[in-house]
Amino acid sequence: MKIIIKTISILIILVGTLSMMSCGAPTASSNKGAISGNAAEKVYVAPGEHDSHYAFISGGFSGQLSVYGLPSGRLFRVIPVFSQDPEKGYGYSEETKPMLMTSHGFVPWGDSHHPDISQTNGSIDGRWIFINENNTPRVARISLKTFETEEIIEIPNSAGNHSSSFVTENSEYIVCGTRFAIPFPQRDMPIKDMKGEFKGALTFLNVDQNTGNMDIAFQLRMPGFNYDLAHPGRGKSHGWFFFSTYNTEEANTLLEVNASQNDKDFIAAINWQKIEEYIDRGAGKKMPARYAHNIWDDNKHTATSTMKREVLVIDPSEVPDAIYFLPIAKSPHGCDVDPTGEYIIGSGKLSASMTVHSFTKMLKAIEDKAFDGDAYGMPILKFDAVNYGLLNQPGLGPLHTEFDTRGNGYTTFFISSEVVKWNIENLEVLDRQPVYYSVGHLMIPGGNSRTPDDKYLVAMNKITKDRYLPTGPEVCQSAQLFDISGDKMNLLLDFPTIGEPHYAAGCAAELIKDKTTKIYRLEENEHKYGVKSESESKVVRKGREVHIYMTMIRSHFSPDNIEGVRVGDKVFFHVTNLEQDYDVPHGISMIGANTSELLVMPGRTATFTWEPKEVGIWPFYCTDFCSALHQEMQGYVRVSPRGSNVPISYTLDGDIPGE
Amino acid sequence: MKKSRVLMIIAAILLSALYILPLWKITLVAPQYPEPLGLNIHINRLSDGIQFNDVNNIDLLNHYIGMTHLPSIDNVRKGIIEPFKEFTYMPIIVALMILLGIVFGLIGKRNLYMTWIVILGLLGIIGIYDFSSWLQKYGHDLDPNAILKMTDPVTGEIMAYNPPIFGYKEMLNFQVYSYPAAGTYFIVAAAVLAFFAYILYKR
Numbered sequence: 038m039k040i041i042i043k044t045i046s047i048l049i050i051l052v053g054t055l056s057m058m059s060c061g062a063p064t065a066s067s068n069k070g071a072i073s074g075n076a077a078e079k080v081y082v083a084p085g086e087h088d089s090h091y092a093f094i095s096g097g098f099s100g101q102l103s104v105y106g107l108p109s110g111r112l113f114r115v116i117p118v119f120s121q122d123p124e125k126g127y128g129y130s131e132e133t134k135p136m137l138m139t140s141h142g143f144v145p146w147g148d149s150h151h152p153d154i155s156q157t158n159g160s161i162d163g164r165w166i167f168i169n170e171n172n173t174p175r176v177a178r179i180s181l182k183t184f185e186t187e188e189i190i191e192i193p194n195s196a197g198n199h200s201s202s203f204v205t206e207n208s209e210y211i212v213c214g215t216r217f218a219i220p221f222p223q224r225d226m227p228i229k230d231m232k233g234e235f236k237g238a239l240t241f242l243n244v245d246q247n248t249g250n251m252d253i254a255f256q257l258r259m260p261g262f263n264y265d266l267a268h269p270g271r272g273k274s275h276g277w278f279f280f281s282t283y284n285t286e287e288a289n290t291l292l293e294v295n296a297s298q299n300d301k302d303f304i305a306a307i308n309w310q311k312i313e314e315y316i317d318r319g320a321g322k323k324m325p326a327r328y329a330h331n332i333w334d335d336n337k338h339t340a341t342s343t344m345k346r347e348v349l350v351i352d353p354s355e356v357p358d359a360i361y362f363l364p365i366a367k368s369p370h371g372c373d374v375d376p377t378g379e380y381i382i383g384s385g386k387l388s389a390s391m392t393v394h395s396f397t398k399m400l401k402a403i404e405d406k407a408f409d410g411d412a413y414g415m416p417i418l419k420f421d422a423v424n425y426g427l428l429n430q431p432g433l434g435p436l437h438t439e440f441d442t443r444g445n446g447y448t449t450f451f452i453s454s455e456v457v458k459w460n461i462e463n464l465e466v467l468d469r470q471p472v473y474y475s476v477g478h479l480m481i482p483g484g485n486s487r488t489p490d491d492k493y494l495v496a497m498n499k500i501t502k503d504r505y506l507p508t509g510p511e512v513c514q515s516a517q518l519f520d521i522s523g524d525k526m527n528l529l530l531d532f533p534t535i536g537e538p539h540y541a542a543g544c545a546a547e548l549i550k551d552k553t554t555k556i557y558r559l560e561e562n563e564h565k566y567g568v569k570s571e572s573e574s575k576v577v578r579k580g581r582e583v584h585i586y587m588t589m590i591r592s593h594f595s596p597d598n599i600e601g602v603r604v605g606d607k608v609f610f611h612v613t614n615l616e617q618d619y620d621v622p623h624g625i626s627m628i629g630a631n632t633s634e635l636l637v638m639p640g641r642t643a644t645f646t647w648e649p650k651e652v653g654i655w656p657f658y659c660t661d662f663c664s665a666l667h668q669e670m671q672g673y674v675r676v677s678p679r680g681s682n683v684p685i686s687y688t689l690d691g692d693i694p695g696e
Numbered sequence: 697m698k699k700s701r702v703l704m705i706i707a708a709i710l711l712s713a714l715y716i717l718p719l720w721k722i723t724l725v726a727p728q729y730p731e732p733l734g735l736n737i738h739i740n741r742l743s744d745g746i747q748f749n750d751v752n753n754i755d756l757l758n759h760y761i762g763m764t765h766l767p768s769i770d771n772v773r774k775g776i777i778e779p780f781k782e783f784t785y786m787p788i789i790v791a792l793m794i795l796l797g798i799v800f801g802l803i804g805k806r807n808l809y810m811t812w813i814v815i816l817g818l819l820g821i822i823g824i825y826d827f828s829s830w831l832q833k834y835g836h837d838l839d840p841n842a843i844l845k846m847t848d849p850v851t852g853e854i855m856a857y858n859p860p861i862f863g864y865k866e867m868l869n870f871q872v873y874s875y876p877a878a879g880t881y882f883i884v885a886a887a888v889l890a891f892f893a894y895i896l897y898k899r
Contacts, residue, residue, distance in 0.1 A: 556748075570774070617752060617753065618756075666760075666843065
């Protein structure tokens with residue numbers, strides 16, 4: 038009995054002590070971060086007021102590009118780019134389908150990554166925004182007047198178009214790099230024979246400064262490393278492009294181990310101005326290739342897709358003194374150039390320190406031939422000869438750095454989940470703030486330029502966990518806004534985003550907002566099936582095809598009663614919105630059409646097809662609440678049996694339109 | 697040439713501004729139109745008062761309440777409305793006034809200057825009367841099949857929509873402002889200048 042009592046009392050003491058100890062263990066920690074008292078005031082944009090900045094945040098695996106306002110974090114628009122968007126009819130309408138054509142046929146989805154705005158004299162100019170697609174290598178150009186995708190070009194001989202679409206300081210080039218080395222050109226071979234056989238294409242797209250149209254200027258056939266990220270030189274380093282590499286081991290399997298063996302990987306420094314000189318003297322050779330080039334015509338309201346057959350390929354051996362390798366701490370990810378163009382920062386994501394190289398020292402090292410061997414014939418510069426210094430132990434897992442104009446860098450740390458502000462010249466950490474959670478890229482408006490804006494910083498996170506109301510296993514993606522105008526960074530706002538907010542570009546609203554298009558002029562409408570007034574609306578049979586030249590204006594379609602359609606016909610609704618007033622779009626959809634609605638802006642023409650399968654009277658209607666009489670905006674199509682002799686007829690209010 | 701003659705001739709020539717500038721401007725503000733719609737009335741046409749396509753957009757809204765179409769260039773060309781006859785003869789009258797002013801200036805008689813001012817004033821009064829009667833007719837002559845048929849809550853009669861000739865009026869969801877525009881100021885300036893010619897005339 039005594040023993041039992043003794044045992045029980047010991048147990049009680051033990052349990053008591055343990056539970057007291059557990060009081061000291063972390064429970065739910067406070068995760069308000071660096072939020073300060075007046076944060077709400079700083080992000081409050083009163084109803085009816087405008088935000089001060091645009092933020093163009095990549096939709097990541099949604100394939101799109103989203104437009105947010107800063108500092109409010111409000112979502113304004115999702116611009117469809119690489120994926121179909123039934124809300125807007127993008128990739129469904131006959132006019133926009135060609136935008137998604139590739140050498141692999143129609144691809145309805147893409148993986149958006151790095152948006153970058155066009156530049157003039159090293160500053161963002163607000164003409165176009167470019168964004169790359171990783172999976173089926175492509176680059177898109179979006180107009181910042183219409184906020185519509187105007188062009189998509191496919192990149193041949195490449196796979197995993199990751200180090201893209203960064204813009205040089207006069208928009209001379211947009212670059213693309215290959216993240217997954219592949220045979221170049223493609224061929225059938227054993228995967229294990231990769232080393233030395235696979236290549237990594239670095240592609241330079243030139244940009245027509247009037248139209249914005251892109252074309253492949255040349256492709257560099259580089260060794261089969263993985264080219265991860267890139268940034269252009271600027272100011273003194275204008276004319277150079279820097280690409281980070283990993284897997285210089287050229288491993289083809291279990292890369293998480295086998296590509297993490299070398300102590301140092303490289304930043305490839307490419308002197309594109311020198312390469313241009315070589316090309317002028319005849320370097321490179323045209324090689325067969327297949328890649329789609331899709332261009333939207335803003336007058337014809339129609340995209341055309343052209344398959345191109347040739348590309349200029351340059352072997353590094355043809356351009357000596359144009360390519361050098363800068364050693365960089367293990368497996369770098371980000372490769373960033375500061376606003377002065379002097380410092381090239383490589384974030385070795387598996388290293389304890391960040392590498393800061395000097396452009397001035399790099400030029401001297403090249404002049405002095407301070408080489409440490411070569412890689413496939415290209416000189417490797419001596420680390421000490423190019424290195425400005427190391428930022429030691431700033432955090433765990435450095436990824437990307439953006440800058441202000443006061444000589445500071447802001448770097449994201451994926452593993453320690455924080456943003457660190459540091460002085461580049463002194464290599465000194467000034468501030469660190471936690472982010473929730475696992476930040477990837479960050480964006481300071483004007484980021485990739487000589488003139489970043491010192492006001493805001495947007496951190497884009499990969500994980501949100503408990504940060505928002507839960508929505509089942511799949512929870513929202515998120516960005517966080519910091520005020521960086523003071524000495525310390527201040528967290529102002531969390532806001533959810535679409536897709537994965539992979540990277541972003543931003544600028545002051547003034548650069549864009551007064552130049553945006555409000556309506557498309559009807560008089561400039563050159564659509565093949567467009568009509569300019571109700572009296573021109575009509576229905577025409579061409580064999581088994583029926584073409585409806587339809588108009589829409591508040592609040593009716595013309596014609597709105599159509600007869601003579603037969604089962605088995607292919608009916609084309611070519612619908613023109615006759616409105617010439619701001620923000621009066623109309624939509625249209627038809628019961629049984631195997632496609633999306635159309636959303637037609639004022640002055641635009643768009644087409645969907647319908648193949649009626651059943652006899653009857655089938656209604657169509659306006660899908661966008663356009664006016665007080667939106668509910669009345671509807672019509673009927675009579676479908677007769679195959680072989681019926683009901684003639685084509687069409688009316689509005691009992692009359693043939695225009696008669 | 698005498699100073700007064702020069703002034704009289706300049707006064708007459710000032711009227712040629714009417715071939716470009718509007719006489720009157722009607723501005724419409726509504727919740728859906730934070731950037732207002734504007735209708736410019738010229739001696740020979742209607743024009744967009746504030747933004748591109750304002751005339752057609754106002755015309756489009758008017759059909760909800762059954763107003764007749766505006767005698768705009770587009771509507772006349774499409775043949776859905778008769779041309780506004782004032783737009784034909786007002787330019788001729790203005791041309792005659794310019795000619796008359798120049799002739800009077802060349803003759804250089806003091807009383808002729810005053811005569812010109814009086815004619816101009818009379819024409820102005822007739823013009824404003826004509827304009828207001830047009831607005832009256834336009835606001836009352838409504839399509840019996842109108843989509844929106846509103847009755848006046850006080851009188852119980854069918855609501856009319858004549859815009860104000862001068863000043864401000866609330867019409868359904870619109871706040872309507874009607875004021876003279878640059879062309880009218882040129883007429884006033886012409887009259888003032890002719891009056892100076894009359895005063896400065898040296899016998």
